[in-house]
Amino acid sequence: MMQISSDSVGNKHSLINVMHRFIAATNNMDETIMVPSLLRDMPLDEQQANNNNEPPCSNKQRDMYEHYLLLKSIKNDMEWGLLKREVSSGASFLEMAVKGDIHVDDNADLQHQFHYHLRGLFGVLSKLTMQADHLTNRYKREIGGGNFMR
16 A cells, blocks of 8 residues: 655645645535535626626636536546546546556657646646635625625
8 A cells, every 4th residue: 555655745746735735625615605506607707797798708617606516526536536437438537548448659758748747737736726716715705795696
């Protein structure tokens, strides 16, 4: 069994720490937002909320509720692993990788690939953590402050 050293947990640049910050931010978001359905039809972008004439972007999350669900789903996948998706083969991505069904260039530098994906994971987790914190703070301002209007 792999032991996690206390040095890696204490390092603010460790993957474990970034994952813990994201999970803590989404847990805080989940504990703060008692009635997620109140987030429906609330634009994610505050500028869009102030300018109702602007059409919503179709390639972004349309409202805070959808974004809330996305953040919770990612957190659950991180905590519980990727569940089997309904795909034709019935195998999850992880299972296909372990079985070798996903082919990686055998001549590729595995350390380079690892660092490339690790940097990407750090970036994505950092952005998701900021988004969970932003959604929580905006909920506190809008709903908690009594500024919510339907």
